Amino acid sequence: MMLPGMIMTLLIGGLLSWMAARWNAVLSKWIALLAVGADLSLAGYWWFHFRDAASSGSSWFIDFQTGWIPSFGIGFHVAMDGLGLVLLLLTFFLGILAVLCSWQEIKERTGFFYFNLLWTLAGISGVFVAMDLFLFYFFWEVMLVPMFFLISIWGDARRRYAAYKFFIFTQAGGLLMLLAILALYFIHGRQTGTYTFDYFSLLHTSLASSVSRWILSGFLIAFAIKLPAVPFHSWLPDAHSEAPTAGSLLLAGLLLKTGAYGIIRFVLPLFPRESAAIAWWAILAGVIAIVYGALLAFAQTDLKRLIAYTSVSHMGFVLLGIFSFSEIAMQGAVMQILTHGISTGALFVMAGMLKERLHTRDIEQMGGLWTSMPVMGGAALLFTMASLGLPMLGNFIAEFLILLGTFSASVPLAVIASFGLVLSALYSLRMVRKVFLGPADLPLKDLSVRELLILAAMSIGIIALGLYPQPVIDMVRTTVRQLVTR
């Protein structure tokens, strides 16, 4: 009952927060904080509780199942393994920061904002635990709609355009995925006589390769759009740059990760042979994303757009890691999901803080900010260094493992991807120079206590993952091994 409870906490918390805002906006914030905080502590508790189970090699920690629409074979089946737990922890960690960083920024319709925020989080956490494909699709949509509202109501000047673009892209992918799920459902039903959406039953569907290729692409395109892989990435810079800070944080930190998660959880186990067949092409797509995203990031003058394109580049590494089919690289992909969530999330948070102060996202109008805000400068430097893959910080571990693993899959592609490290240095240093260095002329207030708290938590996270990533690696080892040895 704990997994459904976790999701219900967010759903009910969201509703309460919405209602509470009628009387008191502050109360609504606190309800939201409390709801996400409760889930974070729950995930934290699980972490310590299941650590021994993870190292002893058991894959599923919690499995909850009950009927939902039995006549169609739809069940409410949620389960959590090491991978799910790690992602849930990230979800609630970033979730609580998203609540905190909207504390001052959102002044209109506060209640409805927190309702959407919490429902997005509920959708995301549902995606990470759903083991029934219909339920998965349901959560997939649950995280989409409130996110649409977050962008279109509290976003920037071009928010409508960005929100529609985000919605159309994701929905197009979602539709393909639905078709693929239904195809799988009917083929499995016809083969075995039991029509079910259950993940573990569908795993044993035997598919003719001609059919499975189509079903695979249905899933893959949906996840590639979310990831995003080039050329499906173009919704991302608009959505990220127009969304409010919390929206950008959730988009970059979590929503993109659902794409990566989908590939790991569904594409590889459901279509092992076909995935192996397209592996080289997928790695190529990853390399293209790394290089193309970096080149675009370098050219941007809009701070949030710049960071958004770095996400394209970094998520390319995830594709590399997943399709290298080596344990090392797959571990790296999981690490990249975590560390990119934190480091890019932090950069977006800081972009939001700058926007609150300067009312612009244009880096040409910034410069010399270090003088008046050295603390924020230090934090920004830390996360840029993380993003360019400096050892000691988490992203290095991720990218190192991915590249090392990819080397066994394809040497030339791994070499090109390695030079992504040079490109990341190029755009990262340009960003720092444009924003924080140079002559100072703007007297600005440095971080407030609340802001400092947010960035300190993220800094500790990224440093801890860089210096001692082993607990995470141990936690997901069983899941990863099963994937690569299949």
Next chain:
Amino acid sequence: MLASIAALPFLGFLLLSLAGRRLPRIAIAWIGAGSVSLAAILTVLYGIHFLQSSPDSGVDRWLLWQWFTAGNLSVSVSLSVDALSLVFIFIITFVGALIHIYSTGYMRQDRDYARFFACMNLFVGAMLVLVMADNLVLLYLGWEGVGMCSYLLIGFWYESPANCQAANKAFLVTRIGDTAMLIGLFLVFSALHTLNIPAILEQAPGHFTKGAPNITLIALLLLAGGMGKSAQLPLQTWLPDAMAGPSPVSALIHAATMVTAGVYLIARMHTLFQLAPAAMMITALVGGVTLFMAGCSAMVQTDIKRILAYSTISQIGYMFLALGLGAWSAAIFHFFTHAFFKALLFLAAGAVIEALHHEQDIFRMGGLKARMPLVFYTFLAGAAALAALPFVSAGFYSKDPILWYAWSSRNGNAFLWGLSLAGAFITAFYCTRLMLVVFGGEMKTRVRELPGKAMTIPLATLAVLSVVAGCIEWPHNLLHLSLFSDLIQKVLPAPVLKEQLPAEGIFQLAAVVVTLLGIYTGYLLYHGEKSILVRWQRSPGKVMTRNFLLGGWGFDQLYDTLFVQPFLFITRVNKTDVVDRVYEGLAQVNVKFNRLLSTTQNGSLRWYIAGVLIGILFIITLQLVL
């Protein structure tokens, strides 16, 4: 003890970066300089202990924690010290400590006192990790850490865009080398399934055949990493610009940390290089050509720090030459003495620059001998060592064997020897020029104030070391004293010589004569017969050559047209993302189509009736025809 040597600078960094702005200056100075000085003292104590009771294997290990284990890769954070790393640790902490003490005086008026010492401490700490690392991933951590600190310190005065440019350049150019090195690590791992340094050195000879393409490639990739950090051709362009940082930073980069990392890496992985003779030869050639080209550029520079920067590139070139020749201990010995005199020269130059209101042009200095005698004598000691003045300078003892091995080692040949001999002449020449122009003649800029004790004590210490530090290792035909190579050859093999060589004395004599000739030429041009220079300035060919050398052989322009401009062009053209334009087009087509269709819904009854009739007609025709 081992761990605390490395931990102290990190501790200093943490304290200063977290609480630095709330601490009084005196506390910052004590923490900043104190942490490194304490590490230096510990190193000396540890060194004595190590030399007296060296562990059986000659290596002292210390496992801190298991960093990460995934698949068949296992990486730990563990430190190890053998004779080679001990030499490096000693230089890093000892010279580092002197530079820190000097900085407490030099930077006393700077606004960002705490930030400066935080970065300096981190720099020392990262370099210590680099030389103590037991595996290549941890080494890479130190390697990148050093790169980041150099970025922070070169751009320390961040308000000037030129400084930021220089900092970015340093980081990016070295990053190219770093990435090559990283690919080298991947190759090593895919061949040997380990990144542990002792394991690699042990297994490599059994796994690779000598001269095979795979090991040559690995060695060359590691060399590329070394070339980036150590500013060797063709990745040397960042170092001359790196003098944008405060002078103590230059001293740290050029002497104790950063640029010597490449030398360390190659020496550390010497087994791999020995398996790849072609890579060894390329290393020697890179060193030889670099030492000559950088030396030529140093001859014509007018900025005092730029002269020193080019001289560093040139001297590191000597070290690379020695590494390529297989004269491992000679390379490390030159690193050892070079650290003293190069730190000294930069610190003394800093004292001069500060005394002259941040004037860096040597032709606007002059006559400082009388006004700043201490700086003059210390500078003289450093310049003499750089020029390798026979017997009375440390540089002589370390450079002489390299010249000898350039001929006599199995990789040696007349070309490399010629380059290194030419380099000796050039070095002696520009040292003389520097001394005469800065300290001789008449005073051109008024001296503001003289350096305080915090600055003069490190200068004096380094000056003494620049004179005497070489005496622990004599050319073996003169005196049998080889303390340094005895120590180093516990780890690194002795050079292999050719057979039937002429007497070593002839080569030494040639080197001495050439050095003295260089000094004489410098004296002649800048003191004796100044008219020659005036005449040269009128010849357009000579002026063009001078400008070419002044700009560092045009590498910056070359890279600008080859890489920078095309890159900027591509990114600028695609700023709005061509892929997005496709989707945009798709949306436009839809909108157009929508407009087209909506024109049919115009509310006019005639249109609708006409439409219905045309439809009916169409269907009837269809039925009649079919």
